[in-house]
Amino acid sequence: MRIINRHITKSLFATLVLAMGILVFVMLSAHFFRAFSFLATGGSPAVFVKLLALLVPEILRYVLPLSLLVATVLVFSRMSADNEIVALKACGVSIWQIIAPGLILAICFSGICLWLSLWVAPPLRNASNQLRYEPLAINPFTLLESGVASSLSKSSNLSVRIGQSERNGLLRNIHLTQASESGEILWDITAATGVISTIPGTSTTALVLKDFTIAELPLAKTSVHHQKQREVTLPEFYSAAAITIPLDFGVGEDTRTLKRKLKTMPIGMLLGDLAWTMSQENPNQQDRNGSRHWLELQKRLALSFSPLAFLLLGIPFGIRNRRSETTSGLLICLVLALFFYLFMLWADGMANRPQFHPELIIWLPNLLYEIGGLIALFRISRH
DSSP: OHHHHHHHHHHHHHHHHHHHHHHHHHHHHHHHHHHHHHHHTTOOHHHHHHHHHHHHHHHHHHHHHHHHHHHHHHHHHHHHHTTHHHHHHHTTOOHHHHSHHHHHHHHHHHHHHHHIIIIIHHHHHHHHHHHTTHHHHHOGGGGOOBTSOEEEETTTTEEEEEEEEOTTSOEEEEEEEEEOTTSOEEEEEEEEEEEEEEOTTSSOEEEEEEEEEEEESSSOSEEEEOTTOOEEEEOEEEEEEEEEEEEOHHHHHHTSOOOOOGGGOOHHHHHHHHHHHTSTTOSOGGGTTOHHHHHHHHHHHHHHTHHHHHHHHHHHHHHHHOOOOHHHHHHHHHHHHHHHHHHHHHHHHTTTOGGGOHHHHTTHHHHHHHHHHHHHHHHHHHO
8 A cells, every 4th residue: 555655646746846847937937028128127137036036935825736736637637547546446445545645745735835825925925025126226227118107206197118228227219198196198208218317315316318309288278270260279399408307216115104915914913913903093993893804814724725625626527537638637727726716816806895704705615626526536435
């Protein structure tokens, strides 16, 4: 029996490590595409590597359960297709003895996910969020991506879109817009080139534009008359060789609240903030029940115990599949995981509706997977 357990454990672990490596790479690939623009504009490779390293524990929370599901379905599909399950049952080995190595792995991974979710991942996620502003203090234009609108000034609703950024700090084909509080465009600025510089000794950053044109909106200054004597208003245009626009990168950071988001709080801080929220000292009467805190806590716990649910449901699917092809097994994994994570997103979207108790609803996929998997395993054991 030890040989059988060692064989199944080795197969599960080898497939799991391969699946985990692929999934981590895929989930980090979105950041890889930003790396080329970040490095091309003078960003530090060390900062980028450190940022990715801080995100790995957060990604592992989601990758470990899904990797175990992939390994479970693929391994037991192959064993079923090769009639290994039938041979073991014919030799008197029960289905529970066959899946025992998988159960041990699922319990171990649940403990790892619990450790990551409650203590490790949240503070590292907060550190990664703080690290995003480090390049801004050293070289502000590194956070500007070509073709992507970026907010430059929180106080004046100023946004910019650049066509190209060079390593020497030169920006080309610049388009800025300034909006009012209601979202109405007030100014539209275009410039051929520009640079961003930080004023020494202050937290103020300035954008210097060359060969620029400003269109003043709304359209209320100049008018022309068509043949039907209908008045049409046009914007006023101003152009000059250079202009300096002060920005408030540092000011925006100085005024940013120091309180962490719930997702970045370790378990001790989360429970402490929950206790304060539910206390009489909390001035916010509407959030006195702490529903968001309970939802965040239950979401971490539900995700941590998902490896066991994925295993119990993945084994019957793998055995019933009776096909060793990788495509069909991966399709089953994708459907099962998609339903689980979509349900978590749906419960998270109900955070503003505490009357529906989303902190309890979020456990439904775990319960359905575990109950359904146990029922299927009992039926398989009787045949």
